[in-house]
Amino acid sequence: MRILFVFVLLVSLALDKPSARSLGAEESRPPNVIVIYCDDLGYADIEPFGAPKTKTPNLVKFAAEGRKFTDFHVTSGVCSPSRASLLTGCYPKRVGLHTNEKGGWVLFPGNQRGLNPKEITLAEVLKTKGYATACVGKWHLGDQPEFLPTRQGFDDYFGIPFSNDMGQTTDKGRTQRKRPPTPLLRGEQVIETEPDQRQLTRRYTDEAIRFVETNRDRPFFLYLAHSMPHWPQFASDSFAGKSGNGRYGDSVEEIDASTGELLQALTRLGIDEKTLVVFTSDNGGPIRQGANNTPLRAGKGTTWEGGMRVPCLVRWPKTIPAGTVCGELASTLDLLPTFARLAGAEIPTDRIIDGKDIRPLLTGQAGAHTPSDVFYHYHLGQLQAVRSGPWKLIVPHVARPNQGKPEQTVQVSLQLYNLDDDISESRDVASAHPEVVARLTALADHCRDDLGDESLGLAGKNCRKPGHVENARTLTTP
Numbered sequence: 001m002r003i004l005f006v007f008v009l010l011v012s013l014a015l016d017k018p019s020a021r022s023l024g025a026e027e028s029r030p031p032n033v034i035v036i037y038c039d040d041l042g043y044a045d046i047e048p049f050g051a052p053k054t055k056t057p058n059l060v061k062f063a064a065e066g067r068k069f070t071d072f073h074v075t076s077g078v079c080s081p082s083r084a085s086l087l088t089g090c091y092p093k094r095v096g097l098h099t100n101e102k103g104g105w106v107l108f109p110g111n112q113r114g115l116n117p118k119e120i121t122l123a124e125v126l127k128t129k130g131y132a133t134a135c136v137g138k139w140h141l142g143d144q145p146e147f148l149p150t151r152q153g154f155d156d157y158f159g160i161p162f163s164n165d166m167g168q169t170t171d172k173g174r175t176q177r178k179r180p181p182t183p184l185l186r187g188e189q190v191i192e193t194e195p196d197q198r199q200l201t202r203r204y205t206d207e208a209i210r211f212v213e214t215n216r217d218r219p220f221f222l223y224l225a226h227s228m229p230h231w232p233q234f235a236s237d238s239f240a241g242k243s244g245n246g247r248y249g250d251s252v253e254e255i256d257a258s259t260g261e262l263l264q265a266l267t268r269l270g271i272d273e274k275t276l277v278v279f280t281s282d283n284g285g286p287i288r289q290g291a292n293n294t295p296l297r298a299g300k301g302t303t304w305e306g307g308m309r310v311p312c313l314v315r316w317p318k319t320i321p322a323g324t325v326c327g328e329l330a331s332t333l334d335l336l337p338t339f340a341r342l343a344g345a346e347i348p349t350d351r352i353i354d355g356k357d358i359r360p361l362l363t364g365q366a367g368a369h370t371p372s373d374v375f376y377h378y379h380l381g382q383l384q385a386v387r388s389g390p391w392k393l394i395v396p397h398v399a400r401p402n403q404g405k406p407e408q409t410v411q412v413s414l415q416l417y418n419l420d421d422d423i424s425e426s427r428d429v430a431s432a433h434p435e436v437v438a439r440l441t442a443l444a445d446h447c448r449d450d451l452g453d454e455s456l457g458l459a460g461k462n463c464r465k466p467g468h469v470e471n472a473r474t475l476t477t478p
Contacts, residue, residue, distance in 0.1 A: 030343040032275040039230035042285020044292040053244035058260030066315030073331040077307030080106040089336030089355035096466030110474035114142015116467035123153030132215040137225035171232030197234040205258040248290025281310040303377035303384040321364040329370040381454030390420035393440035
């Protein structure tokens with residue numbers, strides 16, 4: 001009888017216990033990943049970072065349910081270079097997208113240059129683990145077919161391949177006929193020209209939610225790159241004229257609502273706890289156009305903190321601790337290696353990847369510190385600053401602030417700031433810390449050897465070539 005009882009008990013336990021296969025399948029499914037990338041959103045343009053005039057209740061809720069990064073950086077104060085780093089985990093100078101082929105700040109319609117198809121993007125890394133991938137919104141890494149998202153690891157693309165000010169539409173909705181009209185693409189096909197920009201955020205949101213719904217039963221990567229609040233700012237009728245910060249604030253409040261809708265969709269689909277969401281910006285905000293970078297110095301287009309330190313929120317219920325703050329240095333460079341590790345994918349080993357795995361920072365691991373010993377601040381092909389720990393050294397340089405035009409230059413002297421004590425970069429302490437100046441100067445020399453400095457005629461030993469198309473042309477004609 002005792003033997004029979006033990007046998008029945010063992011059978012019962014075996015039936016109650018999930019099979020190793022089913023348990024393993026559930027545990028082995030990597031997280032969904034969503035990156036919401038705003039265009040020109042300043043450090044203090046959303047309420048979790050102190051916005052005084054713009055109301056962003058959905059992002060307040062996002063922060064309460066997730067983690068706020070207060071020392072999060074991008075690699076450039078302007079669009080194209082920053083986006084190259086997000087997708088490759090590399091400094092723009094390393095992948096040759098620090099300028100366009102004419103030395104200008106960003107890529108323009110019909111440029112010969114773009115993200116080299118030989119680069120390995122975040123989308124391509126995640127696809128090795130079975131992810132569905134989609135890019136919705138602004139691309140700005142080359143508008144030639146060879147450079148489009150569908151050639152860089154994305155299954156689907158819906159959006160505008162460059163900035164929303166590069167077509168015919170002005171801030172008042174008028175057209176400037178000298179330029180080719182802005183194309184709206186699905187995949188690689190132009191489906192509209194000069195789309196109504198008041199509806200862009202709404203259409204991007206609908207497209208993003210549709211992708212999530214379609215791929216709810218498999219891991220997915222969604223790169224939602226809003227065109228707003230880049231100039232000219234637009235918002236749909238439900239938001240136009242409603243904020244306390246003009247057109248800029250209107251467009252930010254609509255992005256807030258868009259984010260709320262997307263998070264609600266995750267909850268409705270039952271995949272909220274399986275999805276990591278990152279909300280950030282491609283660079284600091286343009287102050288003259290309504291952005292707020294308080295308490296940071298300067299803004300878009302610079303290597304001051306206001307140009308390259310951006311708001312960042314991360315959310316992953318039951319994995320990322322809710323309502324917490326991370327003050328450690330992190331950047332968009334770190335997203336590729338971090339997401340690769342989360343997905344169980346391999347980080348490319350045949351090339352230099354500049355980013356670091358920041359999973360301990362994401363999950364709030366006790367005692368976790370930044371894995372980055374140094375962070376470089378480039379503008380165009382020129383090294384302008386070096387960050388290590390709390391210290392930021394401004395190296396002597398001649399800046400060309402006006403779209404890189406040589407006729408307008410500013411001489412910048414050596415300066416040192418302790419960002420822990422002086423986030424606004426207002427008190428130069430170089431004379432009080434010569435040993436720090438010497439250490440960071442040595443790091444600058446190492447950087448120039450590695451990545452170069454075009455203002456000094458240094459090419460850099462480890463720079464790769466950008467993509468190049470000989471007979472480039474615009475996707476539309478005037």
